[in-house]
Amino acid sequence: MGLTTALLALAGASYVALPAGTLDSVLARDTDREPTRIAAFALRETPVTRAEFKRFVDAHPPWQPGRVPTVFAGAGYLLQGLDDTAAPVTGVSWFAAQAYCESEGARLPTWYEWEYAAAADATRTDARQDPAWRARILGWYARPANGPLPVVGGDANVYGVRDLHGLVWEWVDDFNALLVNADSRSAADPDRLKFCGAGAIDLQDRQNYAVLMRVALLSSLGAADSTGTLGFRCAREVTR
């Protein structure tokens, strides 16, 4: 265990404050072409680890595999088991992630909050237009995911948040709100009538595959689903 994670284990979860700002999201609709305003919030420095989730499940037996109702966590839930390592926990449903965050007096971040934090690199709050930034993330996607996951505690971005890229995919609170069509390049929305609010869904930045792949994955999931590469971190309001 690295020094960072050892300290985290001693101090409880560490949250980093992010200032209010604006975000040009990869998601866009015809009604919100203006940049999205993000209120100040606090984000967990690292994803929740296997050791942390183990402590949660030990303290909250209804979330143990085999006891949790299938409506909250399906067959893939904690399939890899839990241990005392600082590797990020995966195999966790949205409901389980939400319950964990509530136990820390927190919640899952919204998509916009996550995207806002994840747009940064070590020195810039928005590094997304830098081809090197994109290439690094796509390089991670291309790595085979068959070994055990490394522990949390990668390099901090400009806000002090770690591991937003390069380790796991992450749940967001509004994963079921991203509403991406199979093909958003066409203006004629075949499912237009399925949605209220005129349903004109579009992707603002089609070059940004690195982030769009996240959107595609999250949109394909149900709240009881889990996968071996999907973890989470929590967010909090900032009290000032």
Place this chain on the structure above:
Amino acid sequence: MKRRLLLGSLALALASSAPTPALALPGDSIYQLDATLTDQRGQPVRLDAARGQPVLVSMFYTSCQFVCPMLIDAARDTEAALTEAQRRRVKVLLISFDPTRDTPDKLAAMARQRGLDASQWTLARTDAATVRKIAALLKFQYRALPDGEFNHSAELILLDAEGRIAARTANLAGADERLVGAVRRQLAVGQP
């Protein structure tokens, strides 16, 4: 969920001779969520208040101009396809996406305007976090837009007596025969 499990084990402890405690819910029931809503009369109403009966459930918001009125019509048409006796045994639950604006007064105004009988129809609101959880259970997608509208899927869902999703339809033009058939089947199951 915690309290429900606690009650369940309590019932087991008290009635160890009873083979199946009536309180045990199936694992795939949306009533596993321990949630309290507020109805159009301003009264607290639990998500599982209509347990024991089939329920037509959907999500909406009162300021919606387009699909939401169709949703109410579709629920009405579904009811209208039933006999009077059948109709009395099916509840309708509409949950708002819009906790900020949909106060009980707003819900009551809509119920009045659409002539919805409060003994059968519950229009309800709850906090934003609970809305998200209910939507996740019902597999409803929704997103607040900057202009105060919501982008959301529009479906009518049938819950069985134990809160499991028995049928759903996105066909809101009139009564969907498959949904009506599913309601009749659920009512037949519940018949002594």
